[in-house]
Amino acid sequence: MDTEAQHTERDSSSQPLTGPEEKSRSARFSGRFWPRAGVLAVVCVAVVLLVSHFVVQPFLIPSGSMEPTLRVGDRVLVDKLAYRFGSVPHRGDVVVFDGTGSFVQEKPRENPVTGLLRGAAAAVGLAEPAGTDFVKRVIGVGGDRVVCCDEGGRVEVNGRAVDEPYVYAGDAPSRVPFDIVVPEGTLWVMGDHRDNSRDSRDHLGEPGGGVVPVDRVVGRVRWTAWPPGRWSALRPTDAFEDVGGAAGAVPPPDAVRAPGSGQGRRDDAHG
Known part of the structure; x- marks a missing residue:
């Protein structure tokens, strides 16, 4: 029995594919990968936005x-x-x-x-x-x-x-x-x-x-x-721990700012 010939035949069949067949397989893989990647990206963005909207922003x-x-x-x-x-x-x-x-x-x-x-x-x-x-x-x-x-x-x-x-x-x-x-x-x-x-x-x-x-x-x-x-x-502060409830608070006689009191502070739009 020509074992060498059989061995050679097995080796040739195990070599990586080249030429049109390999390109066809690569194209099929690419065709499946990108749509799936796109769906995964959309799902990830949706999850992040949902968490941001309802849980932690x-x-x-x-x-x-x-x-x-x-x-x-x-x-x-x-x-x-x-x-x-x-x-x-x-x-x-x-x-x-x-x-x-x-x-x-x-x-x-x-x-x-x-x-x-x-x-x-x-x-x-x-x-x-x-x-x-x-x-x-x-x-x-x-x-x-x-x-x-x-x-x-x-x-x-x-x-x-x-x-x-x-x-x-x-x-x-x-x-x-x-x-x-x-x-x-x-x-x-x-x-x-x-x-x-x-x-x-x-x-x-x-x-x-x-x-x-x-x-x-x-x-x-x-x-x-x-x-x-x-x-x-962000550590909680104990600055107010001695402040009691509001029961008995007396309404102020005139709860307005002093005239011009807003001057001198920068107008921080979102601060």
Whole structure:
């Protein structure tokens, strides 16, 4: 028996295909791969957008109004389930909210296609948020009386002075005097960089009274995810732990800002 010949024949059959047959197989593989890759890409994008819409949304910090807690260019993760199941914002929480009707009287007009693309990019933290989205710290909740300031220059909540370690170094807790009882179902919010933040203080005399409806809150800021050197969870503050409930809060005689009190602070569109 010619075993060498058989061996040679087996070897030749095991060689890689070349010529038209190999090209045909490659074409069939390519024809199957790209449609599947396209479907997988669409599914991945859909999952990311759904998670961003309902669970956790990346949010690009566009201004310095929350320094030093949050810096310009930080990407934070907003927990959109934080207030979904009966929980409500608490004093000290850092929240993202839709300021339409409180900080902004109407949404700015934009091209629908441009708006859709910008919204999709903002949903994954690649673009600045909408001009109606803001990030601030909750200082007072419904029923609280918030006053500025006591003899030591500190903000008072329900008659208790609050030491605020998160306020930007060199800033006063507020250079604007105010005295307000926060309506039920709303929040009084301020930026940590008090001298560089347009917040509830600046909108007292406008429709909405400077307070933010709780149902306009998008979620609570939980983590700083970018840049890598800033990875961290946002620690809760104990600044308000000695502040009691709002029971017995006395309405202020005149809950308006001092004239011209809005001067000197930069107009941060989304800060």
